Amino acid sequence: MELLITGSPRKGMYSDRLAECYAEITGAEIVYARTLNVNPCHGCGWCKGNGNGKCVQKDDMPELLEKAKRADKITIFSPVYWWQLTAQMKLVIDRLYPMSEEDWKGKTLTVVMNGAAEDDDKEFELLKAQFQEMADYIKVKYRFLGVGTTDDEAFSKAIEKVKTFASERQ
Numbered sequence: 001m002e003l004l005i006t007g008s009p010r011k012g013m014y015s016d017r018l019a020e021c022y023a024e025i026t027g028a029e030i031v032y033a034r035t036l037n038v039n040p041c042h043g044c045g046w047c048k049g050n051g052n053g054k055c056v057q058k059d060d061m062p063e064l065l066e067k068a069k070r071a072d073k074i075t076i077f078s079p080v081y082w083w084q085l086t087a088q089m090k091l092v093i094d095r096l097y098p099m100s101e102e103d104w105k106g107k108t109l110t111v112v113m114n115g116a117a118e119d120d121d122k123e124f125e126l127l128k129a130q131f132q133e134m135a136d137y138i139k140v141k142y143r144f145l146g147v148g149t150t151d152d153e154a155f156s157k158a159i160e161k162v163k164t165f166a167s168e169r170q
Contacts, residue, residue, distance in 0.1 A: 001029065001070060001071050001072060001073075002026055002027065002028035002029070002071060002072070002074075002075060003028065003029055003031065003067050003068055003070075003071035003073070003074050003075065004019055004022065004023055004026075004028035004029065004030045004075040004077065005030075005031045005032075005033055005064075005074070005075070005076055005077070005089070005092055006019040006030060006031070006032055006033065006076075006077040006078070007033045007034075007076065007077065007078035007079070007085055007086040007088050007089025007090075007092070008032075008034065008077075008078065008086065008088075009034050009086055009087075009088055010034075011032075011034070013079070014079065014114050014149040014155055014158070015077050015078060015079045015114055016032070016077075017155075017159075018077055018112060018114060018147070018158060018159065018162045019077040019112075021159055021162050021163060021166070022075070022077070022112070022162050022163075022165075022166045025166040025167060026075075026166050026169060028073070028075055029067070031064060031067070033086075033088040033089050033091070033092050034088050036059075036060040036061070036088075036092070037059045037060045038059055038060055038061050038064075038088075038091045038092055038095055039057050039059050039061075039091070040091060041091075041094040041095055041097055042056070042057070044056065047097060047098035048097075048098070051098065053098045053099070053100060053103070054098060055095065055098055061092075061095045064095075065095070065096065065098060065099070068096060068099065068103075069103045071107065072106060072107055073107065073108045073110060073169075074107060074108070074109055075109075075111075075112070076089060076093075076109075076110070076111045076112070077112045077113075077114075078114075079113070079114055079115060079149075080113055080114065080115030080116075080117070080123055080124075080127070083123050083126060083127075084127075085113065085127075099138075101138075101139070104138045104139060104140055105139070107140045107141070108140060108141040108142070108143065108169075109131070109135050109138075109141070109142050109143070110142075110143040110144075110145075110169065111128075111131045111142075111143070111145075112144075112145045112146075112147070112162065112165070113127050113144075113145075113146045113147075114146070114147045114148070114149045115146075115148065115149065116148070116149065117148050117150065118148045118150070119146060119147055119148045119161075121148065123146070124146025125146075127144075127146060128144040128146060131144060132144070143165075143169065145161065145165045147161050147162065
């Protein structure tokens with residue numbers, strides 16, 4: 001099972017449309033981070049101690065966390081906001097902290113970022129490296145695609161790249 005989380009705060013925009021295209025090919029289940037009530041991580045460590053992998057907070061994250069634990073692939077789509085993913089996506093990623101090494105075992109992390117830049121822009125290189133460090137830390141396979149969506153013409157090219165990327169997934 002593949003869980004796809006999209007971080008766009010704006011419904012129906014480029015990231016959503018790219019994610020929906022990817023999901024049509026892969027059959028991934030899409031969760032829109034903007035529709036979730038997810039609080040910031042408190043950094044209290046409860047989940048790693050007495051919580052036994054469960055967060056002390058009462059919000060929408062426990063259901064998503066269970067889906068992430070069951071998934072063999074976790075895919076993230078997000079627009080680039082100030083050389084980073086969106087706040088909505090960052091909240092979700094931070095709240096994956098309760099997942100243990102065993103929960104991550106055998107998973108693939110796929111990240112697709114889009115932004116108002118050319119495909120070879122430095123922002124994608126930086127994001128790719130950042131997520132590579134995360135993937136290495138949690139010991140998962142990793143795939144990355146950065147696509148420019150500066151205008152409708154670039155978006156059309158991005159759709160084709162996402163289709164190819166989805167078809168090539170492991």
